Amino acid sequence: MIIYKRFGFDAAHFLPHVPEGHKCKNMHGHTYELIVYVEGVLLQPEGWVIDYADLKEAVSPILNLVDHHLLNDIPGLENPTSEILAKWLFHMIEPLVPGLKRIELKETPTSGVIYEGG
Structure with missing residues (x-):
């Protein structure tokens, strides 16, 4: 079974390697939506894969x-x-959440990425 939980955060960034004149070369921000998917068996007697409160505590x-940070200032996120x-995000969350299956990160309501590790 796969369960999921949605999270949101706001952050600024710029993309230093895009061509001059590209709008993303300038600093700008996004309201990101992160969906974390966890796969596992139903634990007994609880009847769940993971307590959503425990998932929130691990990801927060x-x-x-x-x-509310400039992503470019975070080591590993210079681009x-x-x-x-x-x-x-996946590799930061993975050690904290047993059964992490994938994450979905939406940069805008219509654009995003799904990452399943590797």
Whole structure:
């Protein structure tokens, strides 16, 4: 079974490697939506894969690292495309959440990335 929980955070960034004149070369911000998927068996007697409160507790410190920050200032995120940010988030969350299956990171309501590790 796979369960999920949605999170949100706001952050600024710029993309230093895009061509001059590209709008994303300038600093700008996004309201990101992060969906964390966890796979596992139903634990007994609880009847769940993971307590949503435990999932929130595990993910919140990672989100505090990026929420209302300039992503480019965070080691590993010097070129914070949504793809690089998704990979970074996954690998930060993975040791804290047994059964982490994938994450979905939406940079805008219509654009995002799904990362499944690797």
